[in-house]
Amino acid sequence: MADRYLNFTGTAPGRFLTRRLGLPQPSALRRWSPEHPHLEGELLHLTAGESAHEAEVASILARTHLKPTSDPSSSPSTSPSSSPSSSRPAAVILDATGISDTPALSDVHAALHPVVRSVAENGRVVVLGAPVSPSDHHQAAAQQALEGFVRSLGKELGRGRTATLVRMRSAAAAESTLRFLLSPRSAYVSGQVIEVVGEAGPDAACDWDRPLSGRTALVTGAARGIGEAVAEVLARDGAQVVVLDVPSAQADLVRVADRLGGTALPLDITADDAGERIASALAPGGLDILVHNAGITRDRKLANMPADRWNPVMDVNLTSVLRTTDALLKSGTLNRGGSIVATASIAGIAGNVGQTNYAASKAGIIGLVRSLAPGALAEYGVTLNAVAPGFIETKMTAAVPLFIREAGRRMNSLAQGGLPVDVAETTAWLSAGASGGVSGQVVRVCGQSLLGS
Numbered sequence: 001m002a003d004r005y006l007n008f009t010g011t012a013p014g015r016f017l018t019r020r021l022g023l024p025q026p027s028a029l030r031r032w033s034p035e036h037p038h039l040e041g042e043l044l045h046l047t048a049g050e051s052a053h054e055a056e057v058a059s060i061l062a063r064t065h066l067k068p069t070s071d072p073s074s075s076p077s078t079s080p081s082s083s084p085s086s087s088r089p090a091a092v093i094l095d096a097t098g099i100s101d102t103p104a105l106s107d108v109h110a111a112l113h114p115v116v117r118s119v120a121e122n123g124r125v126v127v128l129g130a131p132v133s134p135s136d137h138h139q140a141a142a143q144q145a146l147e148g149f150v151r152s153l154g155k156e157l158g159r160g161r162t163a164t165l166v167r168m169r170s171a172a173a174a175e176s177t178l179r180f181l182l183s184p185r186s187a188y189v190s191g192q193v194i195e196v197v198g199e200a201g202p203d204a205a206c207d208w209d210r211p212l213s214g215r216t217a218l219v220t221g222a223a224r225g226i227g228e229a230v231a232e233v234l235a236r237d238g239a240q241v242v243v244l245d246v247p248s249a250q251a252d253l254v255r256v257a258d259r260l261g262g263t264a265l266p267l268d269i270t271a272d273d274a275g276e277r278i279a280s281a282l283a284p285g286g287l288d289i290l291v292h293n294a295g296i297t298r299d300r301k302l303a304n305m306p307a308d309r310w311n312p313v314m315d316v317n318l319t320s321v322l323r324t325t326d327a328l329l330k331s332g333t334l335n336r337g338g339s340i341v342a343t344a345s346i347a348g349i350a351g352n353v354g355q356t357n358y359a360a361s362k363a364g365i366i367g368l369v370r371s372l373a374p375g376a377l378a379e380y381g382v383t384l385n386a387v388a389p390g391f392i393e394t395k396m397t398a399a400v401p402l403f404i405r406e407a408g409r410r411m412n413s414l415a416q417g418g419l420p421v422d423v424a425e426t427t428a429w430l431s432a433g434a435s436g437g438v439s440g441q442v443v444r445v446c447g448q449s450l451l452g453s
Helices: 004-009 012-021 054-062 102-112 137-157 172-181 225-236 247-260 274-281 307-330 356-380 402-410 420-431
Strands: 042-047 067-069 091-095 124-129 162-168 192-196 216-220 240-245 263-266 287-292 334-343 383-389 442-445
Touching: 004 012, 004 402, 042 054, 042 102, 054 067, 054 091, 054 172, 091 102, 102 137, 124 137, 124 172, 137 162, 162 172, 172 192, 172 420, 192 442, 216 225, 225 240, 225 247, 225 287, 225 420, 240 247, 247 263, 274 307, 287 307, 287 420, 307 334, 307 356, 334 356, 334 420, 356 383, 356 442, 383 420, 420 442
Parallel strands: 042 067, 042 091, 091 124, 124 162, 162 192, 216 240, 216 287, 240 263, 287 334, 334 383, 383 442
Antiparallel strands: none
16 A cells, blocks of 8 residues: 555655644655665765774675765865755765774764765764673774664754664674665664674675575465565575465465476475475475465453454464474574574564464564574574564555554654665575575564564
């Protein structure tokens, strides 16, 4: 369903009226398209304190489609209304990895204060931090302070701009993450903290335009909605896709598979032997990407929720994920260097009225990721992450009553709902071999929802 309010605020009368009434003024987000696959313009590279990564980060930024500069004076510091978008930086990277005590936080202010107003519409601000030290409470306090700073900045920027904190040990291992955040693919990801826990960087031969080439991906719940969008983006990025959904959705599933040049696998994911049946249905070579997207809702307040509304949600959304993941890991079906991405929800983080079952199942996904990710990486060489969508424009949300739907759309820093492709782009980034340094993360795709933030 079209967001009529967003369209209205894009007109001159809409801008005037919403400004006078103090209403949200969302900007139409610029997402990836074949015609405009990259952000375009200047990338301002700044440093706060002493950084051991400065040269390596500069080398990575030089390989992007932006134009790196370290001279803030080359970008105007005036208000957005006084300068054309083309003359303002499309992105700002602030390397704050060397901040080790609280007095040094003044360098963060000094670096960003003069330039933050000049960032172009739909621009990006990315702050690089270091892992929080368990043995140095001064460093821990300073680096943790960056989280509150970035989350607040994301709520201030407006005009489709986003802010993200990336904690990293190795700049090389963070290249895939930086490319994602500095692109239109990350349009609905803001106010997030992403930890790049690995050390290794991407293969030198990585094709950044098709980073999933040569990889086989299985997407559950792929007959429609978010699952279909995920399969489409994975295929766009080079993966051979196997799409799975319940047998009753076989017609839609086959349509998706045929369109993407993939394979349809009609299967009830809650079956006890689902993992074994998936393994036997795959071509030789196994599986590189497993996307747990299948999910259902059976909403009702707990006092009115019988067991036949609780149990199916837990079975589909959580138990099947645990069972299938265990089976595919233990059988060796998931190849080393592979990726598992599970779909959580901000309902699992913040809760939601009438969704005790759904929120419990999605919080369980987060527990799975945090517990299994270190062992999966060490024992099987597989990364495990989750995406947590917020209000996404689907057929399900289109059926929500008008005022609740409007509240869901506006209660985030970007003041609009996301699209299925936003979840898909984040899933594709986490699925890439070049993102092997990212594991155990729960990335909210919610425009920085005010719920749980």
